[in-house]
Amino acid sequence: MTDERITAPVGGQPVFKPVCAHCGGDRIVRDASARWDTLSGEWLLADMQDCYFCDGCNADGDDLATWSHRPTHDETTAGQPEQ
Numbered sequence: 001m002t003d004e005r006i007t008a009p010v011g012g013q014p015v016f017k018p019v020c021a022h023c024g025g026d027r028i029v030r031d032a033s034a035r036w037d038t039l040s041g042e043w044l045l046a047d048m049q050d051c052y053f054c055d056g057c058n059a060d061g062d063d064l065a066t067w068s069h070r071p072t073h074d075e076t077t078a079g080q081p082e083q
Contacts, residue, residue, distance in 0.1 A: 018052070018065035025056030028065050 018028040030052055034043040052064040 015070060016067045017070040019068045020054040020056060020059060021064055021066050022059040023054060023057040025054055026068075027055035029053045029055055 017026055019026050020028060031049040032045055033047045035046040036042075037044045050062045051060055052062070053060040054064060
């Protein structure tokens with residue numbers, strides 16, 4: 001499964017998020033390359049490197065990130081009284 005497919009937004013919110021396989025934190029970083037687009041006048045993401053890094057525990061590696069279900073707004077507010 002590719003990163004793009006599992007993070008595809010549903011109702012504007014990602015369905016999954018990457019979490020660290022070592023500490024369970026979600027402060028995951030990846031290096032990337034950007035290219036200047038002269039037509040749009042903006043930097044565009046060109047490529048992401050395979051290696052992940054965790055800002056929480058300083059672990060890194062190609063297999064560091066696991067994918068965890070990210071609760072939707074409806075799931076986090078279910079059962080709570082309306083305000």
